Amino acid sequence: MSAWDRVLAARDPKRPTAKYYIDQAFDGFFELHGDRLFADDPAIVGGLAWLNGVAVTVIGQEKGVTPREKTLRRFGSPNPEGYRKALRLMEQAEKFNRPVINLVDTQGAYCGVGAEERGQGRAIADNLMRMMALRVPTITVILGEGGSGGALALAVSDRVAILENAVYSILSPEGFASILWKDASRAQEAAETMKLTAGELKALGVVDAVIMEPGGDAKNNPQAAAEAVKAYIAKELETLGKLSVEELVQARRAKFRAMGR
Amino acid sequence: MPLFQRKNQTTLVVVRGAPSVEERQNVSVGEIADSPSIPSGMWEKCANCGSIVYNEDLLRTNKVCPGCGYHFRLSALKRLELTADEGTLNIFNAELRGGDPLGFPGYAEKVEKMRAATGLDEAIVTAEAQIGGYDCVLAAMDSNFMMASMGYAVGEKFVQAAEKALSKRVPLVVFTASGGARMQEGMVSLMQMAKASGAVSELNAAGVPYIVVLTDPTTGGVTASFAMLGDITLAEPGALVGFAGRRVIEQTTKTSLPPGFQSAEFLLEKGFIDAIVPRNELREALIRLLAFHKGVRP
Structure with missing residues (x-):
């Protein structure tokens, strides 16, 4: 598959979305709404759930x-307000010593008048x-889709994994081509240049793991994809659970500190 | 040295081969872009009131339009010179450079061209300095260098500046300007946002003051990371500060934006900055703020 094929697979309307994974890989999901400051943003779903009997906070x-x-x-x-809801739930998880699981699938943070008025930049930076x-x-x-800062705002984590056909990029290929070549129609060419595929991101050290999609594409067998995601999370929670809080935070800092070096 | 008093001469410890501040004034954006332009060096046109302003006058006002008060963009070196006490500026990491992680066609050449045009190795200059006698780490971004976009070098230099402030327990003062993340370095650029924000969290934990001065323009990934995380956030009048670009918002929402949208004044009204301070009062404002952090009334 070319990088552009992966972009199309990642955007496929038949591809399972975050809520599907929350319902399939977790159980007993109790949704918690609102940022306590302005509104509840339906673009982000978050709450409490069980994963293999472990109480977690899950946000998607x-x-x-x-x-x-x-x-x-x-x-x-x-x-x-979506990012602030996510942060509220993450801080709540910290208070009650629950792991946080974030599921990313966005073209990017919303670009609107209200978003600017309410400090989109500040909200992402805070996260x-x-x-x-x-x-x-x-x-x-x-x-x-892992679109730019809007994805990163849920992805400064101990473990960042990516599904085989998902993409994670500085900007959409259309935006990238538009900025650098003044021609959004060269998006396909941009995708091949941007190193946005799972394998390329793993090689760059931007992600820690690639989760294979059974049947070659999550849309062909969503249930199996959810099982694969669940297995990955369960295994990594066990590994991370062995670290002290100090070791955990130090390792996370060191990982991001070294990026691009 | 008495506070609130500047001497006229500032000794710069400058990057090797850099043109002097005076020479730098003559490098117009038009020349850098290799596009045909009116021979510059004598005058510039004010983007706000349209009046022709002699460079001699702009030098005297530190690039503030004498007619309307519009703040022209300032180079990083000039900014440091205006802010630091005479003879205290000690630039570090001047030669720190980034890579070309995507092997992006033309990127290496573009960076070389920028280096030749600006005399800088990258889009941020970091220094140890004193401001009004207060030790601090000072950084300024330079929009002449690829619109001060943040790739590896900008992120790394910001973080090393924060680490220096942390280890010396002195305030970090940063003048931001940026078009956002540097596209040509792909995800390496995006990761600088996480890295830089993480560095600020360490300052917070240690109680080290971090003061941001937003200058025109501060946007995208820099806004969505270290520019918006100051303990105190100032802005120059009229500075454009936002996350998404105007055109993108207009395309997304199919509406046209009101005048003044994403200006410093807009941010003040919406509650995202502490104060707007004109350029020629900034040094004094910083000295007053640094005194509060020192806790000793001057």
Whole structure:
């Protein structure tokens, strides 16, 4: 598969979304709403759930399934209140010593007037800063599209894994081509250059693991994909659970500190 | 040395081969871009009021339009010179450079061209300095260098500046300007946002003050990381500060944006910055703020 094929697979409307994984890989999900400051952002779903009998906080960017739901959820592009809800839930997890599992699937943070008025930049920055120091284990799985800072705001984690056909990039290939070549139609060419595929990101050290999609594509066998994600999270939670809080935070800091070196 | 008093001469410990501040004034964006431009060096046109301003006058006002008060963009070296006490500026990491992780066509050449045009190795300059007698670590970004986009070198230099402030327990003062993440370095650029924000969290834990001065323009991945994390955040009048670009927002929302959207004044109204301070009062404002952190009334 070319990089562009992966971009298309990651965007495929038939690809399972975050809510599917929350329902299949976890059980007893109790959704918690709102950022306590402004609103509840439907682009981010979060709450408490069990994973193999372990109580966790799970947060996901949800694109929506039906057309009406997609519009309501802005196709998974969060507003600042979405990031602030996520941060509220992560800090709550820290308070009660629960691991945090984040599921990323977004084209990017929402670009709107209200988003700017309510400090999209500040909201993302806060998450990056707080996640780096969070005193509980954190695992992020990139399920579909990992779009820029809007994805990173849920991905400063002890473990960052990516599904085989998911992509994670500095910007959409269209945006990249538009900025660097003044020609958004060269998106396909951009995708091949950007090192946005799972294998390339693993080689760069940007992600820690690639989770294979049974049947070659999560949409062919969503149930098996959810099982694979669950198995990965369970295994890594066990590994991370053996570290002291200090070791955990130090290792996380060291990992991101070394990126790009 | 008395506070609130500047001498006219500032000794710069400058990167090797760098043109002097005066020479740098003559490098217009038009020249860097190799596009045809009116021979510059004598005057510039104010982007706000349209008046023709002689460079001689701009030098005197530190690039503030004498007619309307519009703040022209300032080079990083000039910024450091304006801010630090005479003879205290000690630039470090001047030669720290990034790589070309995507092997992006033309990127290495573009960076070389920028180096030749600006005399800088990268888009941020970091220094140890005193401001009003207070020790600090000072950094300034330079929009002349690839619109001060953040790739590995910018992220790494910011983090090393924060680490120096941390180890010396002195305030970190940063003048931001940036078009956002540097596209040509791909995900390596995005990761600098996490790295830089993490460095600020260490300052927070240690109680080391971090003061940000937002200058025109500060956008994208820099806004969504270290620019918005200051203990105290100041901005120059009229500076453009935002996350998403104007055009992107207009395309996404199919609406046109009101005038003044994403200006420093807009951010003040929305509650995201502490104060707007004109350029020629910034040094004095910083000295007053640093005194509070020292806890000794001057």
